[in-house]
Amino acid sequence: MIYRSLPSASLLFILFLFSACRFNPNIQKSGSPAFQGVWEEASLPFKDSLLLSVKHTFKFTCDSFYVNIESFSKVNYYADSCFKGGHWKEYAKGNYVIREDTLYMVGAFTHANFKQKLSGCYRTGVYNPKFLIRKTEAEKIELVNIHQHLPMSLALKEKITCNPQPL
Template structure:
């Protein structure tokens, strides 16, 4: 009986190790291609009813392959920060990361950065993770309308420059 159990154990071990080694595949060391319709520099030139809002943010996206860079310019009539950071109600924030489109949802996963897109660990405004989701309401050759899933505000973007994805090594 012991021989039977040792033999069964041996085959179970060999099968488990074989399944482990053959089921794993190495990912390529290049970035993904992303979505063709999103490739480019997109500006939010205006915001509806901005004069009536206490706070609003204009977006500028640069999307290349599966990566994004976003410049966020916030205009506020209310001081949320210390006086040295409030900057008379206008300030900029920056973030970069990768994105995924699933169905009609654009999911951005990145970090807040300095204006040179290097990591930001302290200072005025937000630091840490930049996690934002948008519903893609409509898209055309030169226009893209997103709706923030955080606050349901619409973000109407205009294509300023088309970019062709050339995946880079990671």
């Protein structure tokens, strides 16, 4: 008797699996309305006492981000051809999500035109910072980098309205 009900139980299980699975829509998510725009980091008051300081410019559009990272260093971490007198730029792009009080960014380092960077000076590969969101206002966002514990104050330079695009 168990053998007779096995095919019908298997059929019911397969039907359940197919009814439970759905493909995600092929359209980007809207992201956080408070973050939409171009944001520039203000200088740290103690920037001159650091061996390496960084200034970020973020562009959040829908669920995507683009970041320009401008570095100022007193110590040469790279080959002389890359060090450029202690001032250089890096770029990254990817997607972000906000969960509770944390901003998660997952992307890749790129060239200045935001095409994937596989080799060259500075960092390559995954760009994966996490920020604690301290405060969000209409024209100001305060973050703390979870890995470096440095505060970051962002000022709105340009507001962007999310218009989700097909993927």
